[in-house]
Structure formats: C-alpha cells, structure tokens
Amino acid sequence: MCLGIPGKVVSVGEDIHQPALVDVCGVQRAVNIALVCEGEPAELIGQWVLVHVGFAMSLLDEQEAQDTLDALQSMQAVGLELDEMRQHEDGYAVR
Template sequence: MCLGIPGQIVAVADEDAMLCVVDVSGVRRSVDVVCVAEPGAPLSDLVGAWVLVHVGFAMSRIDEEEAAATLKVLTEIGEAAAEMEALTKGSVDLYPARTQ
C-alpha cells in the first residue's frame, strides 16, 4: 500500500533543486517540495511546516494536529513501520509483489 506519511520540514537541502530535509518520527530525508512551495517564495519559508510525504515528494501541507492524528492511526494499523522502513532505506517499492 502506498501512503503519505506526515513529516516536518526542518531545513533546506538545495534551493535550486527544490529539496528540503523532512523529519518523519526521527528519520530525516531530503524530499522534493515543488508541490508545496509558494512560487517566488524562498524555501526557508517552509521550515517548520508539516507535510505529507510520498515517494520522496512532499505532496501537501497539513497542520500539526492532523500530522499527529495521522501518525497515530498509521501506527495503530501497522502501516507506519513499513513506511518508516522505506524512508530509512531511502527507497520505496513502487510495485510491491501482490499475492492473490
């Protein structure tokens, strides 16, 4: 299953490449922020923002309460561990094997 997992932008990694560092429950990865950046605004304006991260992209902005609630639900249903493992390894399997 592919999920967006909440993370907080903690730093700008590369302004020209539109990359920021996102912290997801203690795991930090560079992600593309082109979908959430304001045109013409510096990426430093995003530091502190909460976003949903999916396959190396920040897909949308969310507030801190929504981030906490989403992480809680993902943990409860056991999906957070798989997403955290993918973030830790730095890759996500876009086409996982399916069993019938």
C-alpha cells in the same frame, strides 16, 4: 498500497530545485518540495508536509499530522497482532 506519511521540514536549500530535509518519525529524509513551495523555501521550515515517494504532496497542520501518525501507528500495531495470531493459529506457524 502506498501511503503518504507526515513529516516536519527541518531544513531547505536555496531554491525549490534542492531537496529539503524532512523529519519523518525521527528519521530525516531528502524530499522534493516543489509541489508545496509557493514562496521562499525557508518559509517551509517547521511546517508539516505529507510525504509520498520522496515528494512533499501537501501541507498539513500539526494536529492533522499527529492524528495521521497516530492512525498509522495504530494500523501497524493491529498488523503486528494479526501476524502474531496467524503464526500461533492451531499451534503451527502459518506463512
């Protein structure tokens, strides 16, 4: 399953054909903004976008972005707990 992850646009090129840098949880990634850029690319700086396979798929408001990040972090925490439970089931590591 593939998920879109919120990121904040920190820099852009001169046009939509140049990738923007998007901060995703502290890591900057080059992202194609052609699908979300309706005006000048510079207008996207500071905006939140939903990133999927290297493309900004949609714009998000900051609250929606934070709610999504919180949900993704919760899912990761639950996944880690389940992995730990599986490893300790009946005293044997289960794979």
